[in-house]
Each structure stands twice: as C-alpha cells, then as structure tokens.
Amino acid sequence: MIEEKGYALQIEGLNVWIRGKHIIKGVGLEVPKRRILAVMGPSGSGKSTLLRAINRLIDLIPESRVEGKVLVYGTDVYREDPYRVRRLMGMVFQTPNPFPNMSIYENVAIGPKLNRLVKNKEELDELVKWALEKAMLWDEVKDRLDDPPHRLSGGQQQRLCLARALALKPKLLLLDEPTGNVDPVNAVKIEEALRSLLRDLEITIVLVTHTPHQAVRISDYIAFIYMGELVEFGLTDAIALNPKHELTVKFLRGEV
Amino acid sequence: MDAREIKEKIFLAVVVILSLAAVLPVFHVFLSVIWNGLGVIMKAGPRFLLDVPPAPNAGLGGIAPSLAGTLLLAVLSSLLGIPLSLFAAVFAVEFPDNPLAKGVRVLSKALLEIPSVVVGMLVYAILVVPMGRFSMLAGALALAIMMIPYVTTYVEQALEGVPFTYREAGFALGLSRPKVVFDIMVGIARRGILTGMLIGFAKVLGETAPLLFTLGRDRYNIPLGPLDYGDSISLLIFDYAQTPYANMHQVAWGAALVLTLMFLAVFLISRRFTEEVFL
Numbered sequence: 001m002i003e004e005k006g007y008a009l010q011i012e013g014l015n016v017w018i019r020g021k022h023i024i025k026g027v028g029l030e031v032p033k034r035r036i037l038a039v040m041g042p043s044g045s046g047k048s049t050l051l052r053a054i055n056r057l058i059d060l061i062p063e064s065r066v067e068g069k070v071l072v073y074g075t076d077v078y079r080e081d082p083y084r085v086r087r088l089m090g091m092v093f094q095t096p097n098p099f100p101n102m103s104i105y106e107n108v109a110i111g112p113k114l115n116r117l118v119k120n121k122e123e124l125d126e127l128v129k130w131a132l133e134k135a136m137l138w139d140e141v142k143d144r145l146d147d148p149p150h151r152l153s154g155g156q157q158q159r160l161c162l163a164r165a166l167a168l169k170p171k172l173l174l175l176d177e178p179t180g181n182v183d184p185v186n187a188v189k190i191e192e193a194l195r196s197l198l199r200d201l202e203i204t205i206v207l208v209t210h211t212p213h214q215a216v217r218i219s220d221y222i223a224f225i226y227m228g229e230l231v232e233f234g235l236t237d238a239i240a241l242n243p244k245h246e247l248t249v250k251f252l253r254g255e256v
Numbered sequence: 257m258d259a260r261e262i263k264e265k266i267f268l269a270v271v272v273i274l275s276l277a278a279v280l281p282v283f284h285v286f287l288s289v290i291w292n293g294l295g296v297i298m299k300a301g302p303r304f305l306l307d308v309p310p311a312p313n314a315g316l317g318g319i320a321p322s323l324a325g326t327l328l329l330a331v332l333s334s335l336l337g338i339p340l341s342l343f344a345a346v347f348a349v350e351f352p353d354n355p356l357a358k359g360v361r362v363l364s365k366a367l368l369e370i371p372s373v374v375v376g377m378l379v380y381a382i383l384v385v386p387m388g389r390f391s392m393l394a395g396a397l398a399l400a401i402m403m404i405p406y407v408t409t410y411v412e413q414a415l416e417g418v419p420f421t422y423r424e425a426g427f428a429l430g431l432s433r434p435k436v437v438f439d440i441m442v443g444i445a446r447r448g449i450l451t452g453m454l455i456g457f458a459k460v461l462g463e464t465a466p467l468l469f470t471l472g473r474d475r476y477n478i479p480l481g482p483l484d485y486g487d488s489i490s491l492l493i494f495d496y497a498q499t500p501y502a503n504m505h506q507v508a509w510g511a512a513l514v515l516t517l518m519f520l521a522v523f524l525i526s527r528r529f530t531e532e533v534f535l
Contacts, residue, residue: 057424087430097421101443111429114439
C-alpha cells in the first residue's frame with residue numbers, strides 16, 4: 001500500500017450556527033489520507049451538521065452561519081466556489097435517496113454526465129460499471145440497469161447511492177449514518193464496500209454513526225461529538241481501549 | 257333492530273340522498289348535452305366538424321372555424337403562458353425570501369379568482385385598441401393571463417412536494433442550481449407539472465368572457481395567422497343560443513357536445529398522469 005503524505009481533511013476552529021443556535025462549537029481535527037474517520041455521538045449532537053459543513057450543503061439551510069476553516073486535500077472549502085468544492089467530495093445520506101424518476105443506470109450516470117466528465121457513451125458505460133462494482137452492487141443489477149430504483153431493496157438502494165457518489169471519483173467520501181435504515185446483511189455489505197474502497201483507491205472516508213460498535217469496527221480514527229463539542233478525537237484503538245474522557249466511556253458503554 | 261342501528265340507517269340514508277342531490281345536476285348537464293348534441297351531430301354527420309355555420313333557418317352546417325379557433329387558441333395561449341408559469345414557479349420556489357418571488361406567489365394566488373371578463377377588457381385596452389383590430393393573438397393573450405396563475409400554482413406545488421433530500425443529493429453531486437432544478441427537481445415533479453399544464457389547457461378550452469372583446473368572432477374563416485380574426489366554440493355557443501332560430505340552437509347543442517368531449521379528453525389524460533404510481 002502506498003503511504004500518502006499530508007492530510008485529507010483538516011478542520012480548524014469550526015463553529016456553525018443555525019437560526020441563531022450554536023450547533024457546532026469550535027471543532028478541530030485532522031485526518032490523514034486513505035483513512036476512515038468515524039464521527040460518533042448521540043442523536044442531535046451535530047454530527048450531520050458537521051458533515052454538511054465539510055461539503056457546504058449547509059449553504060442550503062436558511063439562516064446558517066459558519067466560522068472556521070475546512071481544508072479538503074489542501075483546498076480551502078470556504079474560499080472556493082461551493083460547486084467546485086462539492087465535486088471533490090461524494091455524499092451518501094441516512095435514508096436511501098436514489099432519484100425515483102431515473103433508472104438504476106441513470107442514477108449513477110447523472111453526476112458524470114451533468115458535470116461533463118466523460119466524452120462518450122462507452123466511457124460513461126465503463127464508469128457506471130466501475131462505480132457499481134466498487135459499491136458491490138454490479139452483480140445484482142447488471143441485468144436490469146434500466147429498472148427504476150424502487151424495485152431494489154432498501155440496502156441495494158443505499159449501495160446505488162454509494163455508486164452514484166463514487167462515479168464522480170471523489171477524494172473524500174462523506175456518509176451520514178449510511179446503515180441506519182438498512183438491514184444488518186446490507187449494513188455488512190456496505191461496510192465491506194467501504195473497506196475495499198480504501199484498499200483500492202485514493203479516497204478518504206468520513207462516516208457519521210450513532211452506534212459505537214460500527215465506529216470501532218470500521219474506522220481508523222474516531223471523533224466523539226457531544227452537544228456540538230468535540231469531546232475526544234484520536235486513533236480508534238486508543239479511544240476504544242483507553243478513552244480519556246468520562247463521557248466517551250459512557251457513550252461506548254451505551255449510557256448516553 | 258335497536259335504536260342505535262336505526263339511527264345509523266337513517267344517517268346513511270340521509271348521506272346517500274344528499275350526495276345524489278349534489279351530483280344529479282352534474283349528470284343532468286352531461287346527459288342533456290349528450291342527448292341534445294348527439295342528435296345534431298348524427299344528423300349533420302362529419303360535415304359538422306368540416307363545414308361553416310348555416311344561415312338562419314338553413315340547415316345545420318358545421319363549426320369548423322370555431323373548432324380550429326378553439327384548438328389554435330389553446331395551443332397559442334399555452335405557448336405564451338406555460339413557459340412563463342414554469343419560470344415564475346421555479347423562481348417562487350427557489351428564492352422564497354426574495355421580495356419579488358413573494359410577490360409572484362401572492363399575485364398568482366390572487367389572479368386565480370380574477371373575473372375573466374376583466375381580463376378581456378384589459379387585453380382590449382392594451383392590445384386590441386392600439387393595434388386597431390381584434391386578433392387570435394389578443395384572444396390567446398387573454399387566455400394566457402387566465403392560465404398563468406393556475407399553471408404557476410400547480411407547478412409550484414409540484415416542485416415544493418419534492419423531498420428536500422433529493423435537492424441535497426443533487427447539490428452533493430456538485431451540480432449548479434439550474435441543473436439541480438431543471439435536471440433533477442423538474443424530473444421528479446414531472447407528473448405534477450404535466451398535470452398542471454393540462455389543467456391550464458383544459459381551462460382555456462372553455463373560456464368565453466376573455467374572448468368577447470378580443471377575438472372578433474369570424475366564424476366563417478379558419479384563422480391562418482396570429483393577426484387574423486378568429487372564433488371559439490364557446491363564443492359560438494354563447495351567440496347562437498341567443499338567436500331566435502331553431503337551427504342555430506341545434507348547432508349550439510352540437511358545439512356544446514364537441515367542447516365537452518374535448519374537455520373530457522384532456523381531463524382523462526391528466527388523470528392518467530396523476531394516477532400512475534409515483535415513487
């Protein structure tokens with residue numbers, strides 16, 4: 001495996017307010033390239049907001065304000081054009097949300113097509129196949145690419161959304177509780193897919209989860225967020241074996 | 257049978273009778289149009305759709321110029337009204353805090369109930385008088401003004417019904433706002449949008465008052481250009497029902513059936529769009 005130098009994601013003194021409410025309070029962390037960061041914390045602690053501050057989806061929320069610095073592979077997210085910034089990243093949401101009016105194929109093709117990343121149909125076909133393979137869905141859908149996505153199970157739909165994000169070849173992949181609404185078998189498949197992505201590609205992953213088990217099982221780094229504050233951040237093994245903060249201990253035991 | 261059961265039976269009977277009372281007039285309208293109109297059309301034959309209207313007490317003739325006028329007006333007013341409505345709705349949904357967009361919202365709701373004869377007067381003042389002539393264009397403009405608030409409101413609601421998560425997914429793909437709106441949101445809301453357009457189209461098929469001072473009522477020549485005089489089926493019915501001649505009353509009944517069938521056709525198509533399972 002090639003070791004990459006430098007950080008994939010750097011956050012410094014990040015504060016987010018929505019409608020005057022302080023949601024993210026002075027968060028700072030750094031993730032090296034080709035690693036998985038798990039952001040864990042109880043519901044309502046600001047994990048999803050943190051994720052949306054990284055790719056600036058937060059801009060869509062009226063009366064939101066962001067202070068601080070976010071660097072993605074060296075790009076200063078809040079000093080760049082938000083549309084260009086978002087193209088560096090892919091995102092998978094909590095509830096599977098494939099576009100209902102498009103076929104399985106079109107769902108994956110839409111990103112590269114509208115962003116004009118491919119020259120012709122052959123290239124696009126190739127890219128769609130590649131993305132579906134990386135999302136571990138190709139074998140299940142290769143004979144029915146023209147089907148609408150609602151014919152797929154919830155877990156398959158979520159992997160379709162993963163493929164849609166991967167088709168843009170993002171450097172940073174953001175996942176907002178991607179297994180929160182899928183069955184355990186599919187949850188395992190998604191986790192496997194993420195692991196193999198990290199093995200094969202130049203990609204870094206930020207995964208939001210409210211279950212400590214998933215965080216410990218899958219990640220290299222853990223950030224524990226509570227009430228908008230970063231309580232503890234470090235290597236997963238260190239946090240799992242030797243949490244420093246009392247709140248982290250409680251969360252890992254399932255008490256908060 | 258105890259008292260409770262009797263009460264329930266009475267309640268049911270009252271509901272059934274009142275519902276029938278509410279629906280019967282509608283059936284009566286349909287039946288009398290079909291009853292009176294069908295006889296006329298059978299007697300006149302295909303000529304009814306291809307010929308010009310008769311002179312007083314001189315047979316049935318046909319309604320070809322008025323039929324062509326109604327169809328052309330609906331198409332012309334849709335061409336004027338629908339693109340505008342689409343952009344107005346997108347503007348209102350995409351920039352909810354913009355004062356102008358708020359104005360569009362309020363105005364489109366207010367215009368829903370505007371008296372149609374006032375729209376006819378307005379177009380008479382701003383287009384017919386300066387141009388010095390009635391025209392298909394003036395009629396189509398009046399109809400477009402009638403149609404815009406309907407289509408805008410429908411499209412607005414269709415776009416607002418698209419769950420936020422699809423919008424987020426679109427922006428997360430790095431798409432610009434126009435692409436998110438026109439390539440993603442419009443696609444997801446397309447059935448609601450099409451339904452709105454068809455309802456606008458159906459609405460203008462039957463409008464009469466906006467055409468009174470705008471169209472010129474030439475019902476002997478098929479309009480060939482936007483500056484020609486024209487006629488509509490609705491105006492023909494309005495005029496012929498008031499004449500003292502029996503044959504013209506019959507033409508009016510036949511025309512009423514043709515208009516009703518056109519309306520029903522559009523209505524059924526729009527039903528198909530809304531009924532298809534949307535997921």
